[in-house]
Amino acid sequence: MNSETIHTLAVLVENRPGVLARISGLLSRRAFNIESIAAGPTEEPDVTRITLVVRGNEDTLGQVTSQLGKLVDVIKIADMTSGNCVHRELALIKVAAPEERRRSIIDIVEIFRAKIVDVHKEALVIEMSGEETKIDALLDILKDYGIIELARTGRITLGRGPVPAKAST
Amino acid sequence: MSAVPEVNVRSGVEERDPATVCQEVPNPSTRMTGAQMVIEALKAEGVEVVFGYPGGAVLPLYDALYDSGLRHILTRHEAGAAHAADGYARATGRVGVCIATSGPGATNLVTGIANAYMDSVPVVAFTGQVALPLLGRDSFQEVDITGITLPITKHNFIVKDLQRLPRTIKEAFYIARTGRPGPVLIDIPKDITQTEGYYRYPKEVSLRGYRPIFEGSIEAVEQAAEEIVRARRPVLFIGGGVTISNTWNSIREIVELTGIPVVSSLMGLGNFPGDDPLFLGMVGMHGTYAANMAVSECDLLLGIGVRFDDRVTGKIDEFAPNAKIIHFDIDPAEIGKNVRVDVPVVGDLRWSLSALLECLKDDDFVACDHRRGRGRLDEWQETVTRWKTERPLTYRQSDPDAECSIKPQYVIEEIYRVTDGNAVVVTDVGQHQMWAAQYYTHKRPRSFITSGGLGTMGYGLPAAIGAQVGRPGEVVFLVSGDGSLLMNCQELVTASEQRLPVKIAVFNNMYLGMVRQWQEFFFGKRYSHSCLNGSADYVKLAEALGCNGLRVTKARDVRAGLERAMSLNGPVVIDFRICPEENVLPMVPAGGSLAKMMGCFPEG
Ligand SMILES: Cc1ncc(C[n+]2csc(CCOP(=O)(O)OP(=O)(O)O)c2C)c(N)n1
Ligand SMILES: [Mg+2]
Numbered sequence: 001m002n003s004e005t006i007h008t009l010a011v012l013v014e015n016r017p018g019v020l021a022r023i024s025g026l027l028s029r030r031a032f033n034i035e036s037i038a039a040g041p042t043e044e045p046d047v048t049r050i051t052l053v054v055r056g057n058e059d060t061l062g063q064v065t066s067q068l069g070k071l072v073d074v075i076k077i078a079d080m081t082s083g084n085c086v087h088r089e090l091a092l093i094k095v096a097a098p099e100e101r102r103r104s105i106i107d108i109v110e111i112f113r114a115k116i117v118d119v120h121k122e123a124l125v126i127e128m129s130g131e132e133t134k135i136d137a138l139l140d141i142l143k144d145y146g147i148i149e150l151a152r153t154g155r156i157t158l159g160r161g162p163v164p165a166k167a168s169t
Numbered sequence: 170m171s172a173v174p175e176v177n178v179r180s181g182v183e184e185r186d187p188a189t190v191c192q193e194v195p196n197p198s199t200r201m202t203g204a205q206m207v208i209e210a211l212k213a214e215g216v217e218v219v220f221g222y223p224g225g226a227v228l229p230l231y232d233a234l235y236d237s238g239l240r241h242i243l244t245r246h247e248a249g250a251a252h253a254a255d256g257y258a259r260a261t262g263r264v265g266v267c268i269a270t271s272g273p274g275a276t277n278l279v280t281g282i283a284n285a286y287m288d289s290v291p292v293v294a295f296t297g298q299v300a301l302p303l304l305g306r307d308s309f310q311e312v313d314i315t316g317i318t319l320p321i322t323k324h325n326f327i328v329k330d331l332q333r334l335p336r337t338i339k340e341a342f343y344i345a346r347t348g349r350p351g352p353v354l355i356d357i358p359k360d361i362t363q364t365e366g367y368y369r370y371p372k373e374v375s376l377r378g379y380r381p382i383f384e385g386s387i388e389a390v391e392q393a394a395e396e397i398v399r400a401r402r403p404v405l406f407i408g409g410g411v412t413i414s415n416t417w418n419s420i421r422e423i424v425e426l427t428g429i430p431v432v433s434s435l436m437g438l439g440n441f442p443g444d445d446p447l448f449l450g451m452v453g454m455h456g457t458y459a460a461n462m463a464v465s466e467c468d469l470l471l472g473i474g475v476r477f478d479d480r481v482t483g484k485i486d487e488f489a490p491n492a493k494i495i496h497f498d499i500d501p502a503e504i505g506k507n508v509r510v511d512v513p514v515v516g517d518l519r520w521s522l523s524a525l526l527e528c529l530k531d532d533d534f535v536a537c538d539h540r541r542g543r544g545r546l547d548e549w550q551e552t553v554t555r556w557k558t559e560r561p562l563t564y565r566q567s568d569p570d571a572e573c574s575i576k577p578q579y580v581i582e583e584i585y586r587v588t589d590g591n592a593v594v595v596t597d598v599g600q601h602q603m604w605a606a607q608y609y610t611h612k613r614p615r616s617f618i619t620s621g622g623l624g625t626m627g628y629g630l631p632a633a634i635g636a637q638v639g640r641p642g643e644v645v646f647l648v649s650g651d652g653s654l655l656m657n658c659q660e661l662v663t664a665s666e667q668r669l670p671v672k673i674a675v676f677n678n679m680y681l682g683m684v685r686q687w688q689e690f691f692f693g694k695r696y697s698h699s700c701l702n703g704s705a706d707y708v709k710l711a712e713a714l715g716c717n718g719l720r721v722t723k724a725r726d727v728r729a730g731l732e733r734a735m736s737l738n739g740p741v742v743i744d745f746r747i748c749p750e751e752n753v754l755p756m757v758p759a760g761g762s763l764a765k766m767m768g769c770f771p772e773g
Binding site: 013014017018021022025026029059062063066067069070071072073074075 | 315316319320323324327344376377378379500501502504505506
């Protein structure tokens with residue numbers, strides 16, 4: 001029970017100035033280990049959804065949840081750790097691609113069902129979305145070609161089935 | 170934080186909120202400036218007094234205050250205003266209000282806000298801000314006070330839209346005083362206070378992200394009651410939550426029914442009569458032998474409105490090692506934060522304690538128990554009573570005629586006598602604070618006002634002013650130190666100007682005594698910068714700032730000095746020349762086990 005694992009939380013917050021500062025400030029102040037944090041608008045214009053990936057044991061998770069719950073701007077916190085969720089992350093990868101190696105990179109991209117979104121005579125920009133492990137696997141292979149630049153969004157998550165996080169218990 | 174993506178925040182969301190729209194029905198009779206709205210809102214909240222200090226960004230607000238009929242007390246530093254609002258709130262149970270201008274005025278509030286935050290005190294702080302067009306440009310006296318106070322407020326606001334001002338004030342008061350209380354700051358740009366708009370104060374607050382819990386799980390309460398029936402060595406550990414929820418009567422009733430001995434945190438003192446045979450005293454670093462032993466030996470610890478601070482628990486692994494721990498608290502985040510909890514009872518103490526009492530009054534329980542635990546807890550009560558009588562708090566009396574070696578503990582005992590134990594005791598921070606906690610027999614709730622969580626030197630004098638303003642008919646006695654008093658001594662002027670009869674005892678040991686004590690014990694007596702050399706004359710200081718000043722140098726004169734102070738009308742400072750190297754004992758060294766106290770035997 002008290003071993004360290006990865007937990008995913010969907011945090012619905014008021015879309016107000018400074019709300020992210022409140023959340024990230026609290027997390028760093030209380031020394032919680034955050035693997036990723038991703039925020040964006042939702043189906044409701046005044047609600048922002050923040051997906052947090054936290055590393056820790058059950059106690060840490062309880063603390064993160066109850067401390068976040070105290071923030072006035074936090075409307076709802078849903079634990080999305082269970083298997084019944086879809087996790088995705090988006091990565092943009094700029095990889096060195098001189099003419100002689102371009103073809104083999106394109107092959108890899110196809111195998112991974114990723115996309116090439118920019119082509120230059122020296123480099124390609126690849127777009128890849130999927131679970132983190134899949135992105136990691138692609139990166140592992142591209143490493144040998146020379147990754148010039150990498151941007152990742154951090155995990156976003158939705159539960160499977162019709163019930164939204166805001167209605168979960 | 171810079172790594173965090175910033176969301177695309179749409180402006181104008183607030184205006185679309187239906188709650189606001191229906192409130193803003195134009196009504197010509199309620200057109201006024203933002204500054205006037207603040208005054209009207211304060212009146213609507215029942216605010217009787219505000220503590221503050223003016224400046225450029227709050228000029229419009231002060232102009233509206235001028236003939237508002239609201240009582241405003243001009244402190245002589247914004248720190249004083251924040252602490253006074255805090256002291257007022259603790260003494261009365263109402264929300265304390267303070268006002269400061271932008272920039273340095275606002276930053277001067279910061280310590281006071283942090284202090285109120287640590288001890289869960291309801292305070293609403295208003296700060297002026299530069300006008301909206303100047304915001305974010307490092308304008309004159311601009312500071313990001315909502316950013317600065319983010320981690321030390323329960324919530325804060327910056328009002329960028331006049332329409333939202335009334336509702337924001339309503340929400341601020343609501344958030345400050347409900348649930349687990351705390352300070353809330355409202356930052357108002359100057360132009361917002363100067364603009365005119367329609368005023369309508371909302372009757373209700375609806376915040377979907379803030380719904381303080383009242384009731385929790387009744388099963389948890391029942392489980393707590395069962396544990397109480399089973400326990401053979403139970404201890405009730407009470408804290409500041411009992412004060413905040415006004416549930417001291419429930420505590421007394423629980424003890425009447427069950428006979429469980431009581432220990433208290435610093436913040437809980439006064440919630441259970443200090444002279445009751447079942448009261449064992451304060452627990453923790455400078456707790457009594459009986460209280461610390463009881464916690465170390467108990468089989469059931471009922472923590473009520475406490476947060477298991479490190480000054481209380483000492484070494485966590487050895488805290489209440491043989492006990493099941495039941496934790497009653499309104500804040501779920503407190504459960505398991507510092508100690509393992511076997512039975513959490515989350516909810517307002519007003520609910521949980523009365524639910525517990527109902528369980529305890531149940532026939533099944535009464536059948537297996539007797540009033541005050543007679544029979545069932547006999548052995549345990551005997552044990553704790555023996556600890557209490559065999560190792561009480563003691564000190565060695567000094568020669569009554571010796572100069573400058575009055576025992577501080579004796580002064581506290583004498584303050585207790587001349588005030589019949591009925592004073593509102595306020596303290597600063599240091600050794601004198603601990604002596605006031607230990608040697609005054611605290612019998613009334615809301616009558617021991619001290620900076621617990623933050624340990625803020627300089628808190629005492631302004632807090633005493635706030636307490637006296639809130640409880641004008643009562644004796645307010647400040648126990649301060651020669652170090653602490655100077656940290657906000659400008660407020661002596663406020664006390665004299667307001668003719669507040671605060672009694673101020675300066676425990677003058679010519680040291681930052683608590684620092685010196687740690688240096689003596691843990692740093693080989695290297696008194697690095699803790700000696701105050703006695704160069705300040707507190708009598709002259711008092712007189713210069715419009716107060717009475719007295720000096721007492723011998724133990725023999727302590728009583729007469731105190732009686733003289735009691736007979737004077739205005740504020741009075743009494744400079745007690747106490748024994749410079751007296752230590753606060755017993756003591757559990759930081760991080761040590763409560764069962765291993767130093768200096769709890771009368772003869773060392
Ligand atoms: C604002 C602030 N600065 C520093 C400290 C650290 N500190 C704790 S007790 C103490 C000494 C207090 O001296 P005094 O007011 O004379 O009280 P005494 O211990 O001598 O009774 C100090 C410096 C503090 N608590 N608060
Ligand atoms: Mg001192």
